[in-house]
Structures are given as C-alpha cells and as structure tokens.
Amino acid sequence: MERFYITTPIYYVNDRPHIGHAYATILADVLARYHRLLGIPVHFLTGTDEHGQKVWEAAQLAGIPPQAQCDRTVVRFQQLWEQLAITHDDFIRTTEPRHTAVVQEILAELHERDEIYSAEYEGWYSVSEERFYTEKELVDGRSPEGKPVQRIRETNYFFRMSRYQQWLIDYIESHPEFIQPEQRRNETLGFLRQPLGDLCISRPRSRMPWGIELPFDRDYVCYVWFDALVNYISAVGYRRDEETFRRWWPADCHLIGKDILTTHTVYWPTMLHAMGLEMPRTIFAHGWWLSGGSKMSKSTGNVTDPIEMADRHGVDALRYYLMADMTLGQDAVFTEEGFALRYNADLANDLGNLASRVLRLVERHRDGRIPHPDETAAGPAEETLRRAVLAAVGEMERRLRAMQIDRGLAAVIGAVRETNRYVDQSAPWTLAKEGATTRLATVLYHACEALRIVSGLLFPVMPGKMAELRASLGLTGEEIAPRLERLRVWGELEPGRPASAPPSLFPRIDRRAHDTAARGAARRPAAKKAKTEGLISFQEFSRLALRTARVLEAEPVAGADRLLKLTVDLGDERRQIVAGIAPAYAPDDLVGRTVVVVANLEPATIRGVRSEGMLLAARQGDRLGIVTVAGDVAPGSAVG
RNA sequence: GGCGGUGUAGCUCAGUGGUAGAGCAUGCGGCUCAUAACCGCAGUGUCCCCGGUUCAAAUCCGGGCACCGCUACCA
Numbered sequence: 001m002e003r004f005y006i007t008t009p010i011y012y013v014n015d016r017p018h019i020g021h022a023y024a025t026i027l028a029d030v031l032a033r034y035h036r037l038l039g040i041p042v043h044f045l046t047g048t049d050e051h052g053q054k055v056w057e058a059a060q061l062a063g064i065p066p067q068a069q070c071d072r073t074v075v076r077f078q079q080l081w082e083q084l085a086i087t088h089d090d091f092i093r094t095t096e097p098r099h100t101a102v103v104q105e106i107l108a109e110l111h112e113r114d115e116i117y118s119a120e121y122e123g124w125y126s127v128s129e130e131r132f133y134t135e136k137e138l139v140d141g142r143s144p145e146g147k148p149v150q151r152i153r154e155t156n157y158f159f160r161m162s163r164y165q166q167w168l169i170d171y172i173e174s175h176p177e178f179i180q181p182e183q184r185r186n187e188t189l190g191f192l193r194q195p196l197g198d199l200c201i202s203r204p205r206s207r208m209p210w211g212i213e214l215p216f217d218r219d220y221v222c223y224v225w226f227d228a229l230v231n232y233i234s235a236v237g238y239r240r241d242e243e244t245f246r247r248w249w250p251a252d253c254h255l256i257g258k259d260i261l262t263t264h265t266v267y268w269p270t271m272l273h274a275m276g277l278e279m280p281r282t283i284f285a286h287g288w289w290l291s292g293g294s295k296m297s298k299s300t301g302n303v304t305d306p307i308e309m310a311d312r313h314g315v316d317a318l319r320y321y322l323m324a325d326m327t328l329g330q331d332a333v334f335t336e337e338g339f340a341l342r343y344n345a346d347l348a349n350d351l352g353n354l355a356s357r358v359l360r361l362v363e364r365h366r367d368g369r370i371p372h373p374d375e376t377a378a379g380p381a382e383e384t385l386r387r388a389v390l391a392a393v394g395e396m397e398r399r400l401r402a403m404q405i406d407r408g409l410a411a412v413i414g415a416v417r418e419t420n421r422y423v424d425q426s427a428p429w430t431l432a433k434e435g436a437t438t439r440l441a442t443v444l445y446h447a448c449e450a451l452r453i454v455s456g457l458l459f460p461v462m463p464g465k466m467a468e469l470r471a472s473l474g475l476t477g478e479e480i481a482p483r484l485e486r487l488r489v490w491g492e493l494e495p496g497r498p499a500s501a502p503p504s505l506f507p508r509i510d511r512r513a514h515d516t517a518a519r520g521a522a523r524r525p526a527a528k529k530a531k532t533e534g535l536i537s538f539q540e541f542s543r544l545a546l547r548t549a550r551v552l553e554a555e556p557v558a559g560a561d562r563l564l565k566l567t568v569d570l571g572d573e574r575r576q577i578v579a580g581i582a583p584a585y586a587p588d589d590l591v592g593r594t595v596v597v598v599a600n601l602e603p604a605t606i607r608g609v610r611s612e613g614m615l616l617a618a619r620q621g622d623r624l625g626i627v628t629v630a631g632d633v634a635p636g637s638a639v640g
Numbered sequence: 641g642g643c644g645g646u647g648u649a650g651c652u653c654a655g656u657g658g659u660a661g662a663g664c665a666u667g668c669g670g671c672u673c674a675u676a677a678c679c680g681c682a683g684u685g686u687c688c689c690c691g692g693u694u695c696a697a698a699u700c701c702g703g704g705c706a707c708c709g710c711u712a713c714c715a
Binding site: 183184187188330331342344352359407410429432501505506 | 642643644645646651652653654662663664665670671672673674675676677678679680708709710711712
C-alpha cells in the first residue's frame with residue numbers, strides 16, 4: 001500500500017530559526033498536505049539536533065545543564081512551526097531516550113561486527129576552534145583562520161565506510177530516483193570518484209562533553225552525524241516498534257539543503273547498508289534563498305526573519321511565495337519586491353479579487369446562497385471553464401509527483417485566470433439587470449464551483465486562507481479540508497448552502513508605498529519629476545563622496561550602548577568612524593566586511609570619539625542593515 | 641586544475657531539429673460585478689560568442705567566454 005514518509009533535516013537547536021529552516025519545513029509540510037489530499041497515509045517528521053559543543057557552551061554561559069539549555073531553545077522551533085501551520089506528525093529531539101538508546105544499540109552492534117574500529121589519529125589541532133586540520137589545510141603553520149595549532153595524537157573510533165564505496169556507486173547508478181535533482185546525483189558520484197575514507201564517529205569526552213556515550217567506551221561520545229542521521233529511523237521505531245518501523249521505513253523523501261548533501265548521500269546510505277536496512281527512496285536537495293546574490297545566513301547579516309514576514313503579510317502568503325517563486329532544487333532570490341509582485345499578481349488581483357467579485361454577486365443577487373444551476377442554461381462557455389479547471393487538477397497532481405510545485409501552482413493560477421475570463425464574458429451583472437435569473441444562477445454556480453476546486457488545490461499551500469474561502473462557499477466541517485476525489489468532479493458544490501463574501505482575502509500591497517520604502521537610497525531618474533519638491537539635482541547628489549570601505553577593526557564605544565568605533569580601509573587611507581549600529585551588529589560581525597561610507601562628511605566627535613565619515617545602513621523601526629557591496633570591490637571604490 | 645550546472649523579451653523563467661514562448665513590468669483599448677481590479681490587443685529578443693553537421697539549429701556536435709556549485713590543490 002502506498003504511503004508517504006517525509007523528513008526535514010533536524011535543525012541545530014542552538015541556531016536561531018531563519019528563512020532556510022522555515023522554507024525546508026514549509027516545503028515538507030506542503031508535500032505532506034498534498035499527499036494527504038491525495039488520500040495517501042503520511043508520516044511527516046521534523047525535529048532538532050541537540051548535542052554538540054555549541055549547546056554545551058551556551059549552557060555553561062547560562063549556568064544551566066545542557067539539557068535545560070536545549071529545553072529552553074527548542075521552543076523557538078516548535079513555536080515557529082505552529083505559527084507557520086506546520087502539520088508534522090512527530091518532532092524528534094536527539095536527546096530523547098527513544099533516540100539515544102537506539103543510537104547506542106546501533107553503535108554496539110556495529111562495533112561487535114567490526115564495522116567500527118579504533119585507531120590512533122595524529123593531526124594538527126586548533127584548541128580555540130576545537131577541530132583538526134590536515135597538513136595541507138594549514139596556512140603558515142596556523143589554521144586557515146589564523147589560529148595556532150598543535151600536533152596531537154588521539155585515539156578515535158571509525159566506521160568502515162570505505163568498504164562500501166563501490167556498493168554505493170553501483171546503487172546510485174542503478175537507482176536514478178535516489179538522489180535528486182540530477183545535478184546533486186552527479187555531484188555525489190563525482191565525490192565518490194576519489195577514494196572514500198573511513199568516518200570518524202567519536203570524540204573524546206574530555207573535549208566534547210555533550211553527546212551520546214559510546215556503549216563500548218565511556219571515555220568517548222558519538223560524533224554528530226552518527227547521532228543525528230539516525231533520527232530518521234529512531235523516530236519511526238527502529239529496534240523498538242517493529243510494526244511502526246515496517247509501516248514507514250524506508251522513507252519516501254529525505255528533504256535536505258544542498259549544504260548537507262554528502263552526509264545524506266554518502267554517510268547515511270553506507271550507515272544504513274551496514275545496518276542491513278533499506279535505502280530511502282529519494283534524497284532531495286533543495287536550493288537556497290539568496291538575497292542580493294549571497295546565501296541567507298546569520299554570518300552575512302542578511303537574514304530575513306520568517307516570523308516577521310508572516311506577521312506582516314500573513315503565513316499563507318509567505319508559504320505561497322516560497323512555494324511559487326522557487327523552482328525546487330535551484331536557488332532563488334528572496335526580496336520584498338519579489339514578494340509584493342507575486343502576492344499582488346496571483347493572490348490579490350487574480351484569486352482574491354475573483355473570490356470577492358463572485359461572492360458579492362452571490363450575496364447581492366442570490367440572497368447569499370449557492371445558486372441552483374440549470375443545465376439547459378449552460379453552454380460552451382461553461383464547458384470551456386469546466387475543462388480548464390479540471391485540467392488544472394490533473395496538472396497539479398502531475399507536477400507534484402515530479403516535485404515541481406511552482407509549476408503546479410502556476411497551472412492553478414491559470415485556472416483562476418480562466419475563471420476571471422469566464423466571469424467577464426458571461427457578465428453576470430448584465431444578466432442581473434436584464435432579469436435573466438436562470439442564466440445568472442447558472443453562471444454564478446459555475447464560478448463558485450471553480451472557486452471550490454481551486455481553493456482545494458491551493459489548500460495545502462495556504463491552509464488558513466483557503467479554509468476561509470471554502471467556508472465562504474458554504475463548505476463546513478470535514479468538507480473544508482479537500483480530498484482529491486472531490487476535486488476531480490465538477491458539480492459537487494451543493495446549491496442552497498449559505499455563501500458570503502469574506503472580507504478581503506488578500507488585500508493588495510500598496511506598491512507605491514512599498515517602492516518608496518524599498519528603494520530608499522537607490523538611484524532614480526531625477527529629470528523626470530524635476531519640479532517635484534524634495535528632489536535633489538544630480539549635481540547635488542554628486543557632492544556626496546560615497547565610497548566603499550573595508551572594516552579593519554571594530555569595538556564598542558565605552559559608555560554608549562549603540563555605538564561602535566570602526567577603523568576602515570578607504571583604499572588610500574584609514575579612517576575612524578563611529579556608527580550607531582551596536583544593537584544589530586557585534587564587532588566581530590563587521591570586521592572584514594565591505595561597507596559604504598560617506599567619505600566627505602564633516603568630522604564630528606561623538607561621545608568623545610572622533611568620527612571621520614558616516615557608515616550607511618538601512619533602518620526599519622529598530623531593525624538595522626548595513627549597506628554592503630555585492631561582488632568583490634576594492635576598498636575606496638566610488639559608489640554612485 | 642578536474643567534474644557538474646547555467647547563459648532565451650526590461651525582470652523571473654519555460655521550451656523545442658522546422659516561421660521564438662509564459663507570467664510580471666510597459667503601452668493602447670474594453671468593461672464596471674470586483675481588491676486603482678478584471679478582460680482584450682500590442683510589442684520588443686544577434687535564444688552568450690565562433691565554427692561544424694543538416695534542406696533546416698536557438699535546439700545536435702566541437703571550440704571559446706562569463707557566472708554558479710562540488711572537488712582538488714598540483715610545480
């Protein structure tokens with residue numbers, strides 16, 4: 001019997017949730033919901049990875065046990081998933097006994113079977129970074145980060161991964177669906193052309209106190225991947241609940257980011273093989289959301305906060321944008337501008353407006369009840385509409401199975417446009433004036449029926465808004481959540497049910513206001529509206545010496561909460577600049593970054609510190625974002 | 641350096657051996673039920689460059705350039 005077991009990566013509990021986490025989890029949720037819509041039993045797993053150095057340090061800092069630290073931070077994910085309408089069936093934490101005990105059993109068995117052995121390892125170790133480097137990685141006798149290293153010998157445990165190299169190559173080659181998209185499959189095969197080493201799976205407890213103890217050596221804990229990856233099987237009852245395990249394993253889809261490709265396409269398959277378990281059907285690597293060409297990440301400071309986006313424009317709109325604007329597997333660009341364009345075009349103008357116009361007509365002319373259609377009053381226009389909408393049902397299902405959600409959504413929006421066309425051509429408002437009540441009822445019924453099907457197809461992506469819309473069509477209770485077999489049939493909507501126009505489903509985003517905010521400092525053609533107040537001439541603009549600068553040093557200004565004292569390289573000189581960005585940036589975040597400064601600003605003394613210029617930053621309420629330069633530009637370059 | 645990917649309308653992208661497509665943005669027209677919305681029409685492109693195969697290539701082959709990813713760093 002067909003079933004669908006889908007997983008997200010487990011997220012590091014110490015991370016602050018960002019758009020990357022949100023995207024992966026929403027994607028998994030959308031896939032899970034679509035499979036439920038198809039009537040397929042679904043098991044959707046997500047969770048958190050809770051061991052490791054950073055958790056330990058954070059706990060030390062907070063003066064609490066590491067488990068308490070995890071308990072404290074895990075809620076950030078759990079709450080976010082709730083806010084984003086995530087419908088996972090299980091949430092596994094790697095510190096739970098149901099996980100740790102299974103990891104230990106697996107380790108014990110593999111050790112017994114000589115799949116795990118101990119060996120002495122010698123290498124260059126950086127104490128401050130807590131990691132080893134190979135001879136080749138060292139730069140001038142230091143770590144690539146410039147930290148001192150020392151030669152140390154250490155015994156560790158290794159998993160005999162190398163012995164499965166050829167098996168893995170053969171498996172990947174004979175299972176084209178195993179690693180997707182194809183590019184990632186090639187990447188993995190490319191990686192496997194080099195000799196595969198054994199995998200170090202332990203850390204001495206003295207160096208890494210927070211982890212799962214090795215059952216055969218209490219001085220060691222299990223190292224990250226052998227712990228984390230096992231969540232996919234421990235969560236569904238491996239070695240604990242045979243029936244549940246057989247029901248769900250092997251997983252149908254491990255959804256991962258492209259940054260953890262190798263761990264999932266090399267480590268994990270060989271681990272499973274050593275355990276004698278089946279391979280997951282598909283490991284699917286999605287792309288990243290980029291902002292101005294760089295990866296969204298905390299270290300580059302360009303994180304878009306998913307919670308804020310959801311608060312501002314609605315969870316459903318965020319989910320829709322993320323699903324509609326990314327071709328699965330490729331990278332995509334995340335911008336407010338892109339969001340607004342997509343939202344207005346598809347949701348406000350096409351779908352929201354369609355619902356509004358149709359349901360208001362129903363309210364006004366049919367007493368707020370789903371009208372009774374008269375088939376003798378139906379003609380070719382109704383047939384065209386019916387075909388177009390039902391075709392979208394098939395298209396959505398096809399695209400979904402091919403992991404092309406964006407294309408499926410485009411097909412559904414196409415059906416919405418077709419319905420708008422139908423309403424225009426049938427002109428129900430004219431029919432009302434002419435008193436053609438039978439024909440009017442028929443037209444409005446067909447338009448509502450199209451809305452019923454479309455709302456069902458979009459439900460997995462926008463469960464909240466589509467539930468509202470479906471309720472407006474008179475659906476209640478269990479009818480709100482759609483089922484495919486009811487979407488495939490035209491004419492399911494029951495006449496006579498109460499229908500009402502909901503308050504604006506997707507209010508338009510005012511792009512004029514948005515543009516002003518978004519463009520701010522961006523250059524605009526000044527000539528066009530030269531007479532308008534508040535504009536400056538190009539000459540006036542030219543007086544500003546905007547230049548790029550590299551931050552060399554940064555430190556807080558004593559006695560000031562908001563100020564940082566920066567030393568910057570302007571290419572031909574060094575400058576000291578005081579900037580009020582301490583609330584948003586730690587000094588270490590800034591060093592090495594290329595920023596934009598006003599170089600010919602009159603010097604000033606702020607809090608007793610001389611400032612020779614101004615650092616540009618965008619401000620929104622109390623949020624701050626420094627202005628940086630995309631691409632590699634030398635310090636001192638002119639900006640304009 | 642090796643491997644892989646990408647390069648198509650202003651933007652985001654689809655596509656195919658046979659007169660170049662969609663959405664958005666733009667312009668014009670229509671309608672007025674509706675969220676300054678909707679509907680219609682209109683464009684614009686050396687389909688990265690050079691060469692080859694072919695009756696015919698943007699689509700196949702060879703070479704090059706640019707960007708991205710993975711991987712390796714050779715003397």
